[in-house]
Amino acid sequence: SKVKTDIDDQQRDFFLRQQMKAIQEALGEDGEQQEIQKLRDRLEEKIKAGLPDEARETVEKELSRLEMTPGASPNYGIIYSYVEWILDLPWGEVSEDKLDLKRARKILDEDHYGLEKVKKRIIEYLAVLKLKKDMKAPILCFYGPPGVGKTSLGKSIARALNREFERFSLGGIHDEAEIRGHRRTYIGALPGRILRSMKRAGKANPVMMLDEIDKVGSTFRGDPTSALLEVLDPEQNDTFVDNYLELDYDLSKVMFIATANSLETIPAPLRDRMEIIYISGYTLEEKVEIAKKYLIPKQIKENGLTKRNFKMSDAAIKRVIDEYTRESGVRNLERQIGSVCRYVAAKVAGEEIKSKSVGVKDVEEILGKQRFFSDVAERTTVPGVSTGLAWTQYGGDILFIEASVSRGSGKLHITGQLGDVMKESAMLAISYLRARYEELGIPKEAFTHWDLHIHVPQGAVPKDGPSAGVALLSALASIFTQRKVKGTIAMTGEITLRGLVLPVGGIKEKVLAAKRAGIKKVLLPKQNEKDVSEIEKEVIGSLEVQYLDRMDPIVDLVLEKKPVTDPKAFFHVPKEEIKSRSGDSNSGRWNDTAAQDSASLPVQTGHEDFRREDLGREDLR
Numbered sequence: 001s002k003v004k005t006d007i008d009d010q011q012r013d014f015f016l017r018q019q020m021k022a023i024q025e026a027l028g029e030d031g032e033q034q035e036i037q038k039l040r041d042r043l044e045e046k047i048k049a050g051l052p053d054e055a056r057e058t059v060e061k062e063l064s065r066l067e068m069t070p071g072a073s074p075n076y077g078i079i080y081s082y083v084e085w086i087l088d089l090p091w092g093e094v095s096e097d098k099l100d101l102k103r104a105r106k107i108l109d110e111d112h113y114g115l116e117k118v119k120k121r122i123i124e125y126l127a128v129l130k131l132k133k134d135m136k137a138p139i140l141c142f143y144g145p146p147g148v149g150k151t152s153l154g155k156s157i158a159r160a161l162n163r164e165f166e167r168f169s170l171g172g173i174h175d176e177a178e179i180r181g182h183r184r185t186y187i188g189a190l191p192g193r194i195l196r197s198m199k200r201a202g203k204a205n206p207v208m209m210l211d212e213i214d215k216v217g218s219t220f221r222g223d224p225t226s227a228l229l230e231v232l233d234p235e236q237n238d239t240f241v242d243n244y245l246e247l248d249y250d251l252s253k254v255m256f257i258a259t260a261n262s263l264e265t266i267p268a269p270l271r272d273r274m275e276i277i278y279i280s281g282y283t284l285e286e287k288v289e290i291a292k293k294y295l296i297p298k299q300i301k302e303n304g305l306t307k308r309n310f311k312m313s314d315a316a317i318k319r320v321i322d323e324y325t326r327e328s329g330v331r332n333l334e335r336q337i338g339s340v341c342r343y344v345a346a347k348v349a350g351e352e353i354k355s356k357s358v359g360v361k362d363v364e365e366i367l368g369k370q371r372f373f374s375d376v377a378e379r380t381t382v383p384g385v386s387t388g389l390a391w392t393q394y395g396g397d398i399l400f401i402e403a404s405v406s407r408g409s410g411k412l413h414i415t416g417q418l419g420d421v422m423k424e425s426a427m428l429a430i431s432y433l434r435a436r437y438e439e440l441g442i443p444k445e446a447f448t449h450w451d452l453h454i455h456v457p458q459g460a461v462p463k464d465g466p467s468a469g470v471a472l473l474s475a476l477a478s479i480f481t482q483r484k485v486k487g488t489i490a491m492t493g494e495i496t497l498r499g500l501v502l503p504v505g506g507i508k509e510k511v512l513a514a515k516r517a518g519i520k521k522v523l524l525p526k527q528n529e530k531d532v533s534e535i536e537k538e539v540i541g542s543l544e545v546q547y548l549d550r551m552d553p554i555v556d557l558v559l560e561k562k563p564v565t566d567p568k569a570f571f572h573v574p575k576e577e578i579k580s581r582s583g584d585s586n587s588g589r590w591n592d593t594a595a596q597d598s599a600s601l602p603v604q605t606g607h608e609d610f611r612r613e614d615l616g617r618e619d620l621r
Helices: 002-027 032-049 053-068 074-088 101-111 116-131 150-161 193-201 224-231 268-272 284-302 314-324 331-349 360-367 420-435 466-481 507-516 526-533 554-558 575-582 593-599
Strands: 139-143 165-169 207-211 255-260 275-278 310-312 356-358 385-392 395-407 412-415 450-455 489-491 521-525 544-548 602-604 609-611
Touching: 032 053, 032 074, 053 074, 074 193, 101 116, 101 150, 116 150, 116 275, 150 165, 150 207, 150 255, 165 193, 193 207, 224 268, 284 310, 284 314, 284 331, 310 331, 314 331, 314 360, 331 356, 331 360, 356 360, 385 466, 385 507, 395 466, 395 507, 412 420, 420 466, 450 466, 466 489, 466 554, 489 554, 507 521, 507 526, 521 526, 521 554, 526 544, 544 554
Parallel strands: 139 255, 139 275, 165 207, 207 255, 310 356, 385 489, 412 450, 412 602, 489 521, 521 544
Antiparallel strands: 385 395, 395 450, 602 609
């Protein structure tokens, strides 16, 4: 019968398995029972190390299932891998922190120059940990332009604390399972990156760096940033649940350090869970010191040179920084120094020279012609061009605002891929000037019979934000009064319809950009004075800083006293032309119908239309 046949098959399988076990034991090979026994031995060790009861019960239950599962069954491998993952994780094993504050400070100074805020925060953490042993690890976010040492700083912190260091990049991750793992029902399922990093570290208190947290994506598969909310919350991460393990795992001892170039793309709830530490760009003096202490010794070693056969003067380093790099960090500087070292290495290897001391004159011969120029003075030699200061995720930069006029009917053209906020700043500047045309000496025909074109160069780069308001006002005042903007002045600040200058962000980066460009004086909002006070005096140096709280003094501060051309003569329109356009002999009056019609013409931006409202001569002060 069928029942008898099935029983016979099972008995035969059992008999063959027993024979196989006997053969394996005779050959000294590990059988399934021995593998299971090894797992049980590891379980006992983990229990002594502090394995939680929930995890212990789960492992014992799975081991019992494993004993009853045939080795050839697919479930055998799944159960075995699951138990092995639980036992591989560090549940109670921790690295012993070295709480010597002087030693920690020495290590941080050895690896990085400057970065005082970060170093101070790490020393504070060590001090509190020394006094309070059960302190939860901080969750930090290093935010700043590329190349300033955010990632390498994590390694130094781990070395200073005597902890394991684990790093993984979040850039481009768009699946929640990368953080939380997959459920065991899927073939090839694994825990998420967090627990995989914990397994590699082998300790429950590593320094874990989440690189490029601002570049996490989200798709229909889920939002990884939502999964990170639990990981980076000190009140929740002691019971982190991975989809693969389905057990509570304590991450509260892990020191998480995230890095980002921009905070705008990080969701607000995730930002709120991290302590943001801003790492600004380096000054010229700081870059010189970094090159001497870190970059040059590193490149000498990598290119097979020695300190005896390669030297580089401070003046040569400064020339490389000024003329061959334009950045907030030091990545390109390191590349250029590497090029210099390779040039010398080729000469030494070819037995042309025995050693080389690179001076200022040698830089151009090795690296070629100068790549970056300070063209501020050249570009502001005509009316209608002003120099603004901009902040980008790569650091500060200067921004030229160009304005020109042509005979027309009062239309406004805006180009340069400007965002809505920047367009509105241009509208505010125009309204302010129209309300004060008499006291500024601007002919009224300039607004009604001439078209205005505003352009911001580097048209392929999108630009937005309110901080260009003061620079826009200066450029427009310059073109309408025919007075040039002083070439040594740069400015930043938001403007309002009532004539106020409001504070903006990124002040240190903007000040550094002004110094790099050879600017002598910067105009900043009055409320940003506190930000300037935080900048080291050595950074500001001879740069003159003047503060504004209203728009009224801007014109006299930034424009030359004498106009290039008399604005009345420049903007003069023959009466016959005015009559032919308006059809009204009274069209010269400010509030006549023709003026109102021309003032409400659409603004040509290439994207959408804005209407210019005629505010008449309303006093905006």
